[in-house]
Amino acid sequence: MSSAIACLKPSERQHIHNNAGLPEPQGRNRTTKGAMEKPVITVGIASYNRPELLRRAIQSAVSQTFRELEILISDNGSTDPRVREIVDEFAAQDDRIRPIFHPVNRGAFFNFRNVLMEASCEYFIWLADDDYWCPEYLENLLRSARRSGAALTYGRLEIVDIEVDERDRIAKEMATQSSSLAAICNFIRFDSDSVFYGIFRTNTGKKLARLLCNWRLPKTIASQNDFLEYNFVSYTFIFGLLGSGGGFCNAGSVKAVHYAGGREPFSNSPELGWRHLGLFLAYILIHVQMAIRFVCAATASGSLLGIIVSPMAALYLFLRRIGMIVSMRLRRALGRIQ
Secondary structure (H helix, E strand, O other), X not given: OOOOOOOOOHHHHHOOHXXXXXXXXXXXXXXXXXXXXXXXXXXXXXXXXXXXXXXXXXXXXXXXXXXXXXXXXXXXXXXXXXXXXXXXXXXXXXXXXXXXEOOOOOOHHHHHHHHHHOOOOOEEEEEEOOOEEOOXXXXXXXXXXXXXXXXXXXXXXXXXXXXXXXXXXXXXXXXXXXXXXXXHXXXXXXXXXXXXXXXXXXXXXXXXXXXXXXXXXXXHHHHHOHHHHOOOOHHHHHHHHHHOOOOEXXXXXXXXXXXXXXXXXXXOOOOOOHHHHHHHHHHHHHHHHHHHHHHHHHHHOOOHHHHHXXXXXXXXXXXXXHHXXXXXXXXXHHHHHO
């Protein structure tokens, strides 16, 4: 997550349908429910209050060259009426789409869990409402997943909708590893949740879905830093998938591109203060809970090695992040002195 939670600025919403290179809808999907091949992949689209971006996301799903899909659109209590209008519009044109409307917003991870638990196909993949895919994305991911037998298969990530250095537009990629232990270790070193939006077996994902919930933090700390409650939560889900057997497959190519809506980085306070002590304590609490959830994830996926490395993995991530923060502060301080 990876997570698609922050809203884009109005100026960034210009990069919508025309720039996505997606075909326009051509009337009702010709494959009716009665004649359609049995769906193989469930696409779970998590939506909240971003109608035009949602339109782009749905269009990229229905335009996939791989057609045997179940497309679930789970809206998390959007207050913008255009969201329902867009979902209903696409559902009327394509029998593969099943809308799910929740009356109130119950949190982003509730929405992600819910759409996964509603899935009925062999494979599952999430699509955030501010993201979209190239037309051959699912075809290439499924081919790679079946050929490799990997527990998790992902393509290439490209950032859109915000200004970034061209060198940073295509995100770093995690290497293929057929061993579960090697894949877990590689993921911890990789330290990114972009692969959360890869394809995996639905039954395995459902065993791990309960791990997708906010961290438990003191209200005083959480209220000052709202991103902390959900930051890194997806790591525990990925950890469990990789421990389930088969490792990870990188299907990255120009025909397996996931375009992710970029988000502005969180602002940092220029001077150290009591708030930073709260952040440090929050990071300790998060990574203690992360170690526990890693154990739960490895247990659910039947990985003894995953259970063994869980505390070391969480400790490594904690030390790495604290080290990065300290290093950044030192460079900033040295820059002021010079």
